[in-house]
Amino acid sequence: MITGVSSVLEWHGPDALEKTLWIVDDGVSGTVTVTGRRLDGDGVTLFQRYDGTRQNRDTLVLEGPHARRTDHIGYVVYSSPGCWQLTTRASDQTLEVTVYLFAPESDR
Numbered sequence: 001m002i003t004g005v006s007s008v009l010e011w012h013g014p015d016a017l018e019k020t021l022w023i024v025d026d027g028v029s030g031t032v033t034v035t036g037r038r039l040d041g042d043g044v045t046l047f048q049r050y051d052g053t054r055q056n057r058d059t060l061v062l063e064g065p066h067a068r069r070t071d072h073i074g075y076v077v078y079s080s081p082g083c084w085q086l087t088t089r090a091s092d093q094t095l096e097v098t099v100y101l102f103a104p105e106s107d108r
Contacts, residue, residue: 011101017075024066
């Protein structure tokens with residue numbers, strides 16, 4: 001498992017689409033799953049594909065084959081500001097990314 005990757009973003013509301021590029025190494029075969037959860041409270045992550053297909057659950061499934069020329073573009077929807085963890089799993093490999101979303105000054 002690889003951990004320690006983090007990001008800080010401004011939260012733009014419960015329906016805001018945060019554009020995300022999922023880069024899967026050419027050497028990865030099979031299905032890659034991405035899950036999301038809020039670490040410091042209640043919340044739900046939703047995943048939407050670039051073509052507008054929204055997956056109304058907390059798991060994104062990226063089907064193979066994978067290659068840099070076929071990176072997966074999409075969006076993550078965070079239901080609230082706070083500390084979030086995205087976990088990516090492929091075969092026996094896991095990558096965890098921590099994202100902190102802060103509310104704009106006008107919303108505090």
